[in-house]
Amino acid sequence: MARQPRRPIDLKESCVQAAREVIAEQGVEGLSMRDVARRLGISHQAPYRHFESRDHLLAEIMRRCFADFAGHLDARLPGTDDRTDLAAMGDAYLDYAIAKPLEYRLMFGTPWPEPAQHAGLVSDAVHAFDILRNNLRRRHGKAAGMQARADLDALFIWSALHGMASISQSQAMDSLQLAPGVATAFRGYLMQKVGIALEVPVDPRPADCRPAPGSAGTGISRASARKPLPPRSISGSRAR
Amino acid sequence: MARQPRRPIDLKESCVQAAREVIAEQGVEGLSMRDVARRLGISHQAPYRHFESRDHLLAEIMRRCFADFAGHLDARLPGTDDRTDLAAMGDAYLDYAIAKPLEYRLMFGTPWPEPAQHAGLVSDAVHAFDILRNNLRRRHGKAAGMQARADLDALFIWSALHGMASISQSQAMDSLQLAPGVATAFRGYLMQKVGIALEVPVDPRPADCRPAPGSAGTGISRASARKPLPPRSISGSRAR
DNA sequence: CATCATTGTTGACACTGTCAACATAAGGAG
DNA sequence: CTCCTTATGTTGACAGTGTCAACAATGATG
Numbered sequence: 001m002a003r004q005p006r007r008p009i010d011l012k013e014s015c016v017q018a019a020r021e022v023i024a025e026q027g028v029e030g031l032s033m034r035d036v037a038r039r040l041g042i043s044h045q046a047p048y049r050h051f052e053s054r055d056h057l058l059a060e061i062m063r064r065c066f067a068d069f070a071g072h073l074d075a076r077l078p079g080t081d082d083r084t085d086l087a088a089m090g091d092a093y094l095d096y097a098i099a100k101p102l103e104y105r106l107m108f109g110t111p112w113p114e115p116a117q118h119a120g121l122v123s124d125a126v127h128a129f130d131i132l133r134n135n136l137r138r139r140h141g142k143a144a145g146m147q148a149r150a151d152l153d154a155l156f157i158w159s160a161l162h163g164m165a166s167i168s169q170s171q172a173m174d175s176l177q178l179a180p181g182v183a184t185a186f187r188g189y190l191m192q193k194v195g196i197a198l199e200v201p202v203d204p205r206p207a208d209c210r211p212a213p214g215s216a217g218t219g220i221s222r223a224s225a226r227k228p229l230p231p232r233s234i235s236g237s238r239a240r
Numbered sequence: 241m242a243r244q245p246r247r248p249i250d251l252k253e254s255c256v257q258a259a260r261e262v263i264a265e266q267g268v269e270g271l272s273m274r275d276v277a278r279r280l281g282i283s284h285q286a287p288y289r290h291f292e293s294r295d296h297l298l299a300e301i302m303r304r305c306f307a308d309f310a311g312h313l314d315a316r317l318p319g320t321d322d323r324t325d326l327a328a329m330g331d332a333y334l335d336y337a338i339a340k341p342l343e344y345r346l347m348f349g350t351p352w353p354e355p356a357q358h359a360g361l362v363s364d365a366v367h368a369f370d371i372l373r374n375n376l377r378r379r380h381g382k383a384a385g386m387q388a389r390a391d392l393d394a395l396f397i398w399s400a401l402h403g404m405a406s407i408s409q410s411q412a413m414d415s416l417q418l419a420p421g422v423a424t425a426f427r428g429y430l431m432q433k434v435g436i437a438l439e440v441p442v443d444p445r446p447a448d449c450r451p452a453p454g455s456a457g458t459g460i461s462r463a464s465a466r467k468p469l470p471p472r473s474i475s476g477s478r479a480r
Numbered sequence: 481c482a483t484c485a486t487t488g489t490t491g492a493c494a495c496t497g498t499c500a501a502c503a504t505a506a507g508g509a510g
Numbered sequence: 511c512t513c514c515t516t517a518t519g520t521t522g523a524c525a526g527t528g529t530c531a532a533c534a535a536t537g538a539t540g
Contacts, residue, residue: 148419163403179388195438
């Protein structure tokens with residue numbers, strides 16, 4: 001028979017809480033199992049009764065971050081239509097990235113532990129993405145190929161937002177000697193550009209010709225790789 | 241008087257080489273001073289004669305990666321005009337990210353060591369950015385405010401490319417159940433969207449009104465943060 | 481030659497994740 | 511009730527890490 005946990009205070013839960021505190025204070029790299037144990041006043045091995053390894057603890061925390069994040073996206077001020085709603089979603093995304101940089105970095109800037117394992121992690125992360133995708137699917141309708149279009153738009157939006165979020169968080173911006181006002185205008189400018197790009201339809205086919213509709217010729221197009229880089233390619237993975 | 245280094249084989253150089261191998265094989269996290277020493281058959285403290293700390297070694301490697309990267313961008317097939325050149329640059333950027341994922345992650349996905357220190361790192365990184373920025377400055381001319389416009393465009397392009405590169409490298413794509421063909425079309429689609437966004441001029445002012453020129457209303461716009469997130473904000477830094 | 485800075489080695493220290501063995505206690509079976 | 515199983519927590523080890531301190535060799539310079 002499965003025995004019920006009768007502990008009043010849930011040590012597993014406490015570990016997660018303590019670990020989140022550490023991460024919020026010092027970032028992922030600062031997280032140590034022993035530190036968690038120390039903060040809770042328990043032996044250094046106690047957390048291992050609840051988490052197989054540091055990676056498993058980390059995965060659980062990442063899962064919760066994704067859940068938080070998805071909740072934050074869901075809690076945006078509802079737009080009056082799909083368009084303003086999309087804008088609100090973009091704002092909510094960037095607000096979160098700014099307000100919780102270390103959590104953001106944990107979700108999107110840290111190599112994931114075990115891909116196949118930690119199924120909960122994956123499904124929670126996908127759920128966050130689906131909030132964005134669902135909006136675009138409503139927008140594009142169900143005609144043939146429109147699922148793909150919605151996915152492509154979702155990936156494009158995500159790229160721009162994530163790119164901006166992670167660039168803003170790196171110290172890079174400080175060193176670039178940007179023209180005055182650029183740093184503060186960046187966010188609004190990017191949102192406008194993305195909005196424009198979404199308005200103008202685009203052929204998701206191989207691309208290569210297709211001038212931009214209403215404009216001379218897009219400028220950036222030709223897809224696919226050429227010139228496969230000199231010799232020494234890179235293999236490797238995040239093993240060990 | 242400054243003594244000349246008379247060593248035939250430069251141990252400092254060997255350390256860098258060995259460390260780059262480790263990183264290319266196992267990623268940044270796998271880099272260990274002692275491992276470097278072991279590979280070179282020297283004592284575990286020898287590398288410290290040439291690098292103050294692991295972070296200093298890492299900074300040197302990052303610096304070289306940026307130099308490589310900038311060289312790779314410079315070595316793109318020259319475009320016939322600024323537009324096709326910009327496209328070639330985008331392609332070169334993504335080619336590099338794909339060919340050397342671990343180096344790419346090292347440059348753009350790893351918290352930098354000491355910001356102020358390691359001046360060489362910063363200047364080499366800025367140089368890579370300047371390749372992009374210079375193209376856009378030529379494009380925009382020198383009229384008042386156009387410097388800022390060029391910087392904004394550069395940041396926008398960088399965001400999209402970096403966003404795509406880092407999303408593609410995460411295992412996320414595999415889990416999203418994307419519609420068929422989306423994964424392969426992603427790159428070309430994003431390049432087209434970026435091209436379109438660059439064609440259509442945009443007001444870099446605060447944004448908030450300004451409908452997209454030639455279209456009903458951009459959809460994504462309103463900049464700036466609202467709703468500052470519940471309570472628990474995050475402080476912390478990458479200390480120690 | 482004597483001096484001295486450069487470079488490399490050896491040995492420690494505190495810290496990490498994790499394995500193994502042990503202690504304790506609580507519930508069910510007899 | 512006792513006995514046993516199972517969950518939980520503790521103690522002690524081991525190999526690995528970055529880094530400090532003390533020492534040794536070596537070669538150019540006074």
